[in-house]
Structures are given as C-alpha cells and as structure tokens.
Amino acid sequence: MKNIVVVGAGTMGNGIAHVFAMNGYSVSLVDISDKALERAMATISKNLDRMVNKEKITEADKAAALANITISTDLKDVVDDADLVVEAATENIDLKLKIFRQIDEVAPENAILATNTSSISITKIASVTKRPDKVIGMHFMNPVPVMKLVEVIRGYATSDEVTSIIMEMSKKLGKVPTEVNDYPGFIANRILMPMINEAIYSLYESVAGVEEIDTVMKLGMAHPMGPLQLADFIGLDVCLSILKVLQDGFGNPKYAPCPLLVNMVTAGYLGRKSGEGFYKYQKGSKDLVVSSMFKKNDTSLVG
Numbered sequence: 001m002k003n004i005v006v007v008g009a010g011t012m013g014n015g016i017a018h019v020f021a022m023n024g025y026s027v028s029l030v031d032i033s034d035k036a037l038e039r040a041m042a043t044i045s046k047n048l049d050r051m052v053n054k055e056k057i058t059e060a061d062k063a064a065a066l067a068n069i070t071i072s073t074d075l076k077d078v079v080d081d082a083d084l085v086v087e088a089a090t091e092n093i094d095l096k097l098k099i100f101r102q103i104d105e106v107a108p109e110n111a112i113l114a115t116n117t118s119s120i121s122i123t124k125i126a127s128v129t130k131r132p133d134k135v136i137g138m139h140f141m142n143p144v145p146v147m148k149l150v151e152v153i154r155g156y157a158t159s160d161e162v163t164s165i166i167m168e169m170s171k172k173l174g175k176v177p178t179e180v181n182d183y184p185g186f187i188a189n190r191i192l193m194p195m196i197n198e199a200i201y202s203l204y205e206s207v208a209g210v211e212e213i214d215t216v217m218k219l220g221m222a223h224p225m226g227p228l229q230l231a232d233f234i235g236l237d238v239c240l241s242i243l244k245v246l247q248d249g250f251g252n253p254k255y256a257p258c259p260l261l262v263n264m265v266t267a268g269y270l271g272r273k274s275g276e277g278f279y280k281y282q283k284g285s286k287d288l289v290v291s292s293m294f295k296k297n298d299t300s301l302v303g
Contacts, residue, residue: 001025001165001169002026002083003026003084004017004020004025004027004028004082004083005027005028005075005078005082005084005085005107006027006085006088007030007075007085007086007087007089007099007103008030008087008088008090008116009030009033009036009037009040009071010036011143012088012116012140012142012144013116014029014039014040014043015140016086016088016116016140017029017040017069018047019140019145020068020173021065021069022048022057022061022145023172023173024068026068026070027068027069027070028069028071028072028078028079029070029071029072030071030075030078031071031073033073034073037072037073041066041069044065044066044069048065075103076106079107079108082107083110083112084111084112084113084114084169085103085107085111085112085114086115086116086138087100087103087113087116088116091241092241093124096125097124097125097128100113100129101128101129103129104128104129104130104131110134112134112162112165112166113134113135114137114138114166115136115137116137116138116139116140117137118186118189118238118242119184119186119189119241119242119245119246120245121155121182121249122136122137122182123155123156123157123182126156126158132155132156132158133157133159134158134159135155135157136152136154136155136163136166137153137155138150138152138170139151139188140175142234148174148176149176149188150170150173150176151177151178151186152167152178152179152180153179153180153181153182153186154179154181154182155182163179183249184246184248184249184250185242185245185249189242189246193242193246194246195227196227196228196231197239197243197255197257197258197261199227199231200258200260200261201258203260203278204258204259204260209294210278210279210290210291213227214226214227214228228278228279229278229279231271231277231278232277232278232279232281233271233272234271235270235271235272235273236261236265236269236270236271236277237265237270239261240257240262243255243256243257243261276291277291278294280292
C-alpha cells in the first residue's frame with residue numbers, strides 16, 4: 001500500500017493528500033480543474049510552512065512531502081498502479097456514483113476504493129462497482145492534518161481484510177480510526193447534525209441569539225466551537241445535504257432541516273466559504289462578527 005490516488009482537490013482532498021504525503025506515501029491528487037489543483041498545492045505548502053514555523057517538521061520534511069505529490073486532471077493517467085483510491089469530491093450522491101463507476105473501470109483489480117463521504121451510504125456507492133468487497137468509507141475530519149479521528153465505515157459487502165488494512169493504514173497516518181457500520185450519517189454526523197439543526201431551530205424560534213447559543217454550548221458543554229459557528233465552518237450547504245440524507249434514510253421527521261437553514265442555503269449564505277452565514281467573515285480577520293441578518297431586533301430571516 002504505497003501508491004495513493006486522491007480524487008478531488010478541495011478542502012478535504014488537499015488535506016488527505018497532505019497527510020498521506022507527510023507519511024511517505026506517493027500521492028496523485030486529481031481534479032478536473034487546473035486552478036483547483038494549483039490552489040490545493042498552495043494550501044498544502046502553506047500548511048506545511050505553518051508546521052515548520054511551529055518546529056513540528058523541518059524544511060527537509062516539507063520538501064519531501066511536496067515531492068511525494070503529483071497533480072493531474074486525468075484520472076486514467078495516474079490510477080494504473082494505485083493501491084488505494086480515496087474519493088473526496090463534493091457531498092453529492094450522483095457525482096460520487098459517477099466517480100466510482102469511472103474509478104472502478106480504470107483502477108487495478110486489487111485496488112481498494114475509499115470514499116470520504118460524511119453521510120452517503122457506502123453500500124450504495126459500492127453497488128455501482130464490480131468490487132463491493134473492496135469499497136469502504138474513510139471519513140476524515142476537517143482540518144485533516146490536525147484532526148485525529150477517521151471514521152472507517154463498512155459497507156454491507158466490505159471484507160474483513162479491507163477493513164483491517166484501512167484501520168492499520170489510518171494508524172500509520174497518526175490517526176485514531178473508529179470502525180462503524182453503514183447507516184445514514186454513520187456516527188459523527190448522526191449525532192452532530194441534529195444538534196446543529198436544533199441550534200438553528202432555537203435561533204429560528206427566537207429562543208436566543210447567535211452568540212448566546214454558541215456561548216452556552218462552548219462554556220456550558222466545553223465545546224471548542226459553538227454549533228452555529230461550526231455549521232458555518234462545515235458549510236451550511238453540506239449541513240443541509242447531510243440532514244436530507246438522514247431524513248430520507250430514516251424517514252423520521254426529527255431529522256427535517258430547519259426552514260431557516262433551507263432559506264440561507266437557497267440565498268447563498270453558506271458560511272465561511274461564501275463569506276457569510278450565521279457570522280460574517282473577512283479575509284485576514286479572526287474576529288467573530290454576527291451576520292447583520294441576526295442582529296438583535298432584526299427578524300427578517302427568523303420565524
């Protein structure tokens with residue numbers, strides 16, 4: 001297990017490539033966009049610089065990690081000798097199924113195919129391949145270079161051998177793998193997303209304001225980040241997508257996304273990635289500023 005292909009050069013994809021490269025694996029990072037690949041390499045380099053500045057690695061370690069990564073816009077060019085392919089595309093089931101059909105056609109017969117999905121059924125993804133026993137979930141947490149957890153999700157047909165390989169590989173990456181079974185939301189998001197949704201409902205119903213809700217959870221429950229700030233960090237569109245997966249998968253109305261969340265995503269208020277969600281974000285500033293939509297006495301978006 002030396003040659004890794006990461007499909008998708010966004011936030012999660014570049015983080016996954018970073019971690020594998022730092023641990024001596026040969027990594028091919030694939031995306032359909034040259035600009036996305038350039039941004040990904042710039043992000044990886046910047047994050048490695050941060051580690052150098054903190055004296056966690058040396059300049060030589062940084063150079064070696066970057067040398068371990070090659071980039072490509074053509075999956076066929078890099079997948080021929082892949083031992084593991086990790087898909088890290090947008091959380092969209094149709095896109096993921098399309099990618100897995102493509103990967104299955106061109107990847108070596110013995111290659112393991114993993115998905116970084118945060119909620120979509122591993123069994124469903126595996127069903128469009130000819131190797132369902134070799135398809136597994138490898139759900140890294142954001143930011144990947146920092147967060148220790150990897151949710152390792154077994155699909156209905158995932159073999160014991162493949163599960164064991166991915167568990168051990170995760171440990172070699174310095175992560176803490178946790179094995180879970182394939183049900184909507186797995187564990188992390190099955191528990192996290194209803195909490196975030198309830199926080200949004202509390203705002204929607206004017207129980208408390210943005211800062212008040214986050215303060216209660218940070219100081220009262222020892223959460224490092226309040227649920228509304230965390231939703232912004234994850235992306236409100238991603239939160240909405242996961243809640244829909246939970247709602248559809250379980251058929252239980254308790255997972256129904258709050259109308260306020262739906263409206264915000266429809267209006268393009270996606271959180272940090274769009275510059276505004278529950279908070280407003282300015283480049284270069286770490287100050288948390290509540291969005292003007294949720295200033296006291298402004299109920300324009302609130303029920």
